[in-house]
Amino acid sequence: MSGVDDHFDGLLDLKLDRVLSMETDQKFTSNGMISRFNWVLGAFKHNILNEEHQPKPTLLIYAHCNERGKRLDGWSCNSRIRFVVESERKSQQYFFDNARFPMTSYRAVPPPSSSGCLANGTIGIELPWDNLIQDFQLSGDKDCLNISVKINVLEQTGYGSLIQLGARFLIHDKIIFFNKYHLATYSSYFRTLFFSNWAQRDGDEYDLTASGDDLEAFQQMLAMSYPVDNFPEPSVSKISDILRLADKYDLPIVTERCERLLINGFSGDDGNVSLPCSSNNANNVCNSCNYIPMVITSNLSNLGNIGQNNNNNHTQLHTHSYQHNHANLNQNNNNIEQHFSLIQKLALAERYQLYNLKAHCLDKMSPAHFCAELRANIEVYNRELSEGLKAELDEKMSAKCTEELTTFQQRQENAQNEGHLPPPHKRCCSMRWINTKKLKKYKKKMRIA
Structure with a gap:
């Protein structure tokens, strides 16, 4: 095996002896610390069902950033990954750029009906057994494979618990509780605001009144920033403002979701998609989030005490979410084309570089x-x-x-x-x-x- 390239931060090695005699679903793993995070390299033989629903032996090779001890933490890792698979006669490389963890499954050449073979949050390659034997010229029972993964960490954060909504934004005498570790994970703007060398570290209240931001649009933008599939949908009339704020505060996850709504419409457009519940507040947003597996009730119940301590005649408690009833949702579905013509959508697509929306309109x-x-x-x-x-x-x-x-x-x-x-x-x-x-x-x- 060659040494670690200069532009890679770490290397993991794994050797598979007697490849042709490997048992099905017998796992081989190697792990190590790279840039303060624990990484795992693994491989196993698995039968994947083909299009005819017949088992097709396949060698699965995977890697992931294994921070299971921090599953409630606001950590992320963006990396460049190179797999190297070698036999005595053949060597082959597989590249993945900008692989972000935590993430959903990401496979090279995913075959049909292969869901569930690799766990969520892994980078993986799948080599059909017949092709593996032919490509790497495996003929004898003693033939082995050397597998390595080279990892270049581009960016990583690991700030703290996502379920603590202890920080506060102040906009026009309204308090909005939020989690700064979550925002720092998804936004370079907020990461700099909260954790740079010049950021204030002795306080958790940030006054954004001077920014002139629309309060309702700002709340809806924060609600859409959670990594959940059933995120609360915004008001149609606020999408332009939300796009502007997402661009201003560098929240690409919100920009992508607004683009998807402008293309596909709201969930009420499709009768097969269930509508959000009528009170999508911070509690059930966290409950439904697959990135935050559980919510500590005591932490959320403390929000009431925080609000009381800061309460006065003109200050109200606001979480970074909002209520959405069925009547408003249906009205949004009926009025989305009324609010945004295709020419107006083209203007938004050009202003915020929404290439999918532009192609859709044209x-x-x-x-x-x-x-x-x-x-x-x-x-x-x-x-x-x-x-x-x-x-x-x-x-x-x-x-x-x-x-x-x-x-x-x-x-x-x-x-x-x-x-x-x-x-x-x-x-x-x-x-x-x-x-x-x-x-x-x-x-x-x-x-x-």
Whole structure:
């Protein structure tokens, strides 16, 4: 085995003797401390069901940052990982960039029906047994495999318990309790604010009144920052403000969730998705969080005492969550398109670099739809869309115009050949598409107006 590369912080080794005689599900592991965190390298042979539901022997090799003793702590680790698998005759490498822990399963070339083979929070590669024997030229019973993982830690935090909501934001005489260790894990802005060399360490209250932030949007942004699947959905009218705050305070998890909502709509849009309960407060947000497996009731009950100690006539206790009832949720579902046209979504996508939302809008928008939206959103189009995006939109609409016009002409030819062509005085009325020249002329007229 070669030594650790200069740009790697640690190396773990594992040797598999008599590979061809390995028993199914017999695990081999190696562990060690790298940058103050405990890392584990492991391998085992496992039967994975293929598409025909037949067992397919596979060698599973995995690695993960094993901080199980800190499972209630606000720790994270972002790393670059390289697996090296060697036999006497062959060597092969597998790379993973920006692997973040804690995380969900992350596998190289995941086969179908393989869920459950590797535990959550692992980086893994899966080598089908037949390919393994052929690729690494294993022929004798004494042939072995040497496996190593080289780890370069890019960033890591390990600040404390996520369930302690002891710190406070003050906005317009309103107190919002939050966990600074959680925010420091997910935001470089808050990590600097709370734990840099110049940060105040003798107090847990941070006055953000001078920032001018919208109180409701700020609360909803904090509620959306928890790593839970059923996070509380924001008000439709506040998404723009939440995106601005997420960009300001560097919370990419909130930005991604807002983008997903703008693309897919709210959970009420899909009848198969259960609605959030009517009181998604801090308690049940923590209860439903797979990153925080349990909530110590005493810590949460102390919030009432904290609020009483700081209470006065004009100060109210606010946790970083909010209530959402079914009536408001249904209203959000009905009004999401009313609040955000595709042109407005394009403006948000460009401003906050939401590439998936941009692709969604360009794909969904038709020429006729675009002309109708342009009439209602001409100011947004002229003021907030860059010239580059306008040119891309023009090109996209022109291509769709050409495609639709070709389709229409083909239908006319087919109808004429079949003897079903409408009378001449009705043909122009049946043409619902707009050709490229008329579209550009109309847009130019709207810009002048």
